[in-house]
Amino acid sequence: MSYGKKKMHLNLFLRNTGHHEASWRHPGSDPNGVTDIDYYIKLAKIAEAGKLDSLFLADSYGLPPTMQFLVQQALEPFTLLSALAIATSRIGLIGTASTTYYEPFHVARKFNSLDHISRGRAGFNIVTSTGNATAFNFGAAPLPEHTDRYERAGEFMEVAKGLWDSWEEDAIVADKEQGLYVDPEKLHEINHVGRHFHVKGPLNLPRSPQGHPVLVQAGASDTGREFASRMAEAVFTAQNTLEDGRSFYADVKGRMAKYGRSPAQIKILPGFCPVIGDTSAEAKEKERELNELTQPEYGVYRLSNLLKMDLRGYPLDGPLPFAELAENHEINSQKARHQLYLELAQRENLTIRQLILRTATSRGHYSMSGTPIEIADEMERWIVQGAADGFNLMPPYFPSGLEEFVDKVIPELQNRGLFRTDYEGTTLREHYGLERPERSSSRQSVISAQ
């Protein structure tokens, strides 16, 4: 055992039957469980038994036209996380909401409410949405441009923070004798007037246990990284290699100083998808079996969609049409993921089929097969070499991919002094070593520029 090492943070990325696109066909998976609350309670309890910092639900508000190939429906994050708050007691609960398709009052209130209900375990993954399957459920207009989405996101967060700070900590007096419930001097309107929002405030809930939810973001573009370094407290990211991870880590942390923030105020969590075997050969075999369950028709769709180019005419066992792809200027969203795929294909000289299989496990996130020792080695490398503060754990299939990690990899990480052996705090902020934000009073009655 070794002490004094930097401990890593672990977030469980919960996702229906797992992160491998064929996970629902895995013999151990329960594709009917994905709308069953007991299924999620079971997974959350396994993660909590493993002392993970948090669990996380991604979200969108539409369905892609590929439902025949895999599970893509999902219980709604606020409802599911509130239910899980009662079934668990320590693990953090991170939900996704889109600043493009929500009103800030609703989102600020729901996260505040979840933070009260969970006694300080709420986290907010701030997204701006990606794609028209969501857009066309909220009007006739397609997804707004990337810059517009981030601009709205900035104003959205200004409003949300204002609302979270609209009650002073000691606003509730509750003096039964005098009949004074709230000190009216300690309740503040925000009077926000901006390009996207007019919001008067105050919020109809007092400040929550964590002050506000932990702010999580996954911006990959330049604008996205800037947004993250200005306000995120944790960052999810997809990285192909440890090298790429290091440069992303340095880049985001390097941007923080100009906002008066220190690098420790953001935890960087690259996606990590482990296929675990008792021997390396067994792990490889498991991966092969999973890949055999993938459906090329879906793979081609997924790749075409991401690369914004119809690849159906190209031979599966030939290379990507790099020249045509380079001429493609339509990429409005997911530009960074797009580049990540192209780089991967070029670096490893992959055919279309091989690229599909390479990304089937975790859609471009780092994925590896190996023994618990090999996996712990790799995780340690990322931490020690400055590519990560922890990981966004993406088990290829549930529940066994998670169970194996908790049973075999976590003890190995604990033995190395790389992971907690028990929770030390009760809030999500405490798990991540993040400070509870002071209430900002400067925001009161400030009228933003029109």
Add this chain to the structure above:
Amino acid sequence: MSYGKKKMHLNLFLRNTGHHEASWRHPGSDPNGVTDIDYYIKLAKIAEAGKLDSLFLADSYGLPPTMQFLVQQALEPFTLLSALAIATSRIGLIGTASTTYYEPFHVARKFNSLDHISRGRAGFNIVTSTGNATAFNFGAAPLPEHTDRYERAGEFMEVAKGLWDSWEEDAIVADKEQGLYVDPEKLHEINHVGRHFHVKGPLNLPRSPQGHPVLVQAGASDTGREFASRMAEAVFTAQNTLEDGRSFYADVKGRMAKYGRSPAQIKILPGFCPVIGDTSAEAKEKERELNELTQPEYGVYRLSNLLKMDLRGYPLDGPLPFAELAENHEINSQKARHQLYLELAQRENLTIRQLILRTATSRGHYSMSGTPIEIADEMERWIVQGAADGFNLMPPYFPSGLEEFVDKVIPELQNRGLFRTDYEGTTLREHYGLERPERSSSRQSVISAQ
């Protein structure tokens, strides 16, 4: 004991420290409990032990400027009800959402998700909002006119129902062998194009256990009653007297035939606020003690706000200025409640102070003090005389006002054969004797008029 009687339905209207405006000052109340999940779990479990059909959370998205006088903040319904779904197993969970300040996709999805999570216990109280405290948190415009709100509500519900029906019951095949997850023929876009909404669909969740949540409404105006008789399955209402209750009951049920619905398809639940004592004198004394805790300054504010006229200049112990009030044409929302107050003051010849006290217990809902026998007698009268199918129970203070009802009144109702002695079903629909709606396929791909 008598069998064969029509059984009543009971819904618990959960509301911070209770329905009496001074409830938070009651010696037994816990004004700090109102953001504490354990407080609500305790109340929900008491209600479930009493075999109540459901519990209900009202909601708005703003705070009135009277926080110094009483508790008015509230945990958010979707998060709180989802948490309560885990802490209970049978009781129905009715939440409020405004069709004026929400997008139908979000609301349809959340209720569907809550219905999955609670295994068929979700109910949706459809409201159009009342007042600018909410409006100014969603833009610069004041609350839209009454007719516009109901028009949007109609279109909103058309979209929501379309989304709830966008998956056929057997759409999920989950054939691991063939690799077919969903039968794409059984998933339907709704392609709604209307004045307020463009929504493509389908929903990103399969049809829920109840088909869709039980639809609840509390329309009091002519438009509101029409809306309720067209689509509600339960109606909340505030009635001063049994006589008024009978005429409301007959009116709403009478409107249903033209929509091809039978009277049994709506359960009418007037508000009922009992102050319970072991003797009539004790009950009266409890009521007097509560009223003594009210604050006239707040009472005048509340009355002025409802009657849309500043009453601060008028002597508390004099009559209402009926002539001036009659000239008041500004009433955009809560018109029916306004009339109810005026009628009450006129019929009972009340001073301003007396009207304030008469409505302090339950804001115009029927309220009485008495022994458990007297209370059961009155409830029986309402049922037998065709004024109610059950009640919206509004305990004046929590938890004891609820405990007394469950311990003393429920057994009396059970002895008379007026209330169930155990749950017979597991879903909210089963508790209320409402049918599970068939999926309507006529709604597919229908383009509404622009």
